[in-house]
Amino acid sequence: MRAAIHHGRSGLDGLRVSDAETKQPSPGEIRVRVKTAGLNHRDLFLMKGRRAADAPLILGSDGAGVIDAVGEGVAGLTAGTEVIIHPTIGWDRTEAVPVVPQILGGPTDGTFAETVVIPADNAFRKPTYLTWEEAGVLPLSALTAYRALFTRAQIKAGEHVLIPGIGGGVATCAMLMAQAAGAVVSVTSRSEAKLEEARRYAVRGAFASNGDWNEGLQGEKVDVILDSIGPATFSKYLEVIKPNGRIVSFGASSGDTVEVPLRALFFPQLSWIGTSMGSREEFGEMLRFMEGHAIRPLIDRMYPLDEAPAAFRRMTAGEQFGNIGLCIG
Template sequence: MKAAIHRGRSGLDGLRVGNMESKQPGPGEIRVRLKTAGLNHRDLFLMKGRHAADAPLILGSDGAGIIDALGEGVESLTVGTEVIIHPTIGWDNTEEVPVVPEILGGPRDGTFAETVVIPADNAFRKPTHLTWEEAGVLPLSALTAYRALFTRAHIKPGEHVLIPGIGGGVATYAMLMAQTAGAVVSVTSRSQAKLEEARRYSVHRAFSSGGDWSEELQGEKVDVILDSIGPATFPQYLEVIKPNGRIVSFGASSGDAVEVPLRALFFPQLSWIGTSMGSREEFGEMLRFMEEHTIAPLIDRMYPLDEILDSFRRMTAGEQFGNIGLRIG
């Protein structure tokens, strides 16, 4: 089978399209012939941390396709079923959080290939309102956004949600989901083009990440901040969040170390909450939410598998608004 294989060097220099033997599913597993797959920043982080001595790896956590083989004992699914892949392996119940969740696409081979073998429990029927392109880019980013908003932040209708750094997959899903849930949504970005794009989706306010946030919000305070940036913007959060507000962190694009004056947390009764990915239970809830409200991903650009290096260069440049995906089958 054709696959995007990472080996020999770290970073994008180690990524090449080549051929690998297609695996057969074991007991309790299925094989999916992929139609589409989606890129995540996680793929870049994994490539950066790999070394010449590491075994070849097929990256990719997101994908959708058609089941073409069943392993022993699989009775709930049939060959020919159209499915979307839940990328978190072995995390079934929302409240039973694993120490380190296993995710498809490292260390287990992932979706940047013509076929992928996954546990049968990680296959969900593809929502009928989604195209193959939309289904392929949905899983990890949409799941992360759903858990951040509903499981961790417990957003309510009428609350003001601020999303710094609009443009990537999680942020754009969060924008759409929060608006659907009745929240007021404001966004920031360093890119005027992305702010203009966000305004097309009727956000409350869209302003520069580098400006005075209190001034840009015209004195309004926010209930929830979804943080994927970290130290570069964190001081601003404390200036614009309401007492009893929630900061939900799911990324650290500007670094891991944040210096926070504790009094700025405990006097206004703030909650600083961590989140990442989500459970099988939440994945099912997220798909039902998307179907009920006919929410579809915002797709920035789709590339053929042979042009995967170009797709990651676009992601590295931070140019996208929405998800970047691959057409495979």
């Protein structure tokens, strides 16, 4: 089979599309013939951290396709079933948070291949209203957004949610989900083109990340901030969040270290909450929520599998608005 394999060098230079062994499912597993898959910044972080001596790895956490083989002991799933893949492995119940969640596509081979073997529990029936392209790019970004908004921030209708750095898959999914839940959404970006695109989705405010946030919000304070950036913007959060507000961090694109004056947290009773990915239980809830509100993930661009390096170059350049995906089968 053909696959996007990382090997031999760190970073994007180590990514090649070549032939790989087609594996058979073990007991409790299924094999999915992948039709579409989605890129995530996690893939870039993995490639950056790998070394030349590391074993070859098929990347990819997101995907959707058709079951073509079933291992012993698997019930309720048969060859020919259309499925969407839940990327987090071994995290079943929401409250049973693992120390470090395991995820498809590192350390186990992932979805950037013509077939992928996964635990049967990680296969969910594909919602019929989604196209294959939408289903393939949805899993990790939508799951991360759902857990951040509903499990961790516990947003309510009428609250004001601020999403700094709009453009990526998680941020755009969160924008649509929060609005569907009755929240008001504002966004920031360094790109005027992305701000203009966000205004098409009836956001309350869309303003420059390096500008005056109070002015951009017209003096209105926010209840929840979804943080994927970290130190580059964190000090601005403390200027625009309401007392009893929640900052939910799920990324660190500008670095890991944030300096916070503690009085700015405890006097206004702020909550700073961490989150990452989500459980199998939440994945099912997320699919039901999206289907109930007919939410479709935004797609920036789809590439054929052989052009996976070009797809990652677009992600590296930060040009996308929505998800970037691969058409495979």
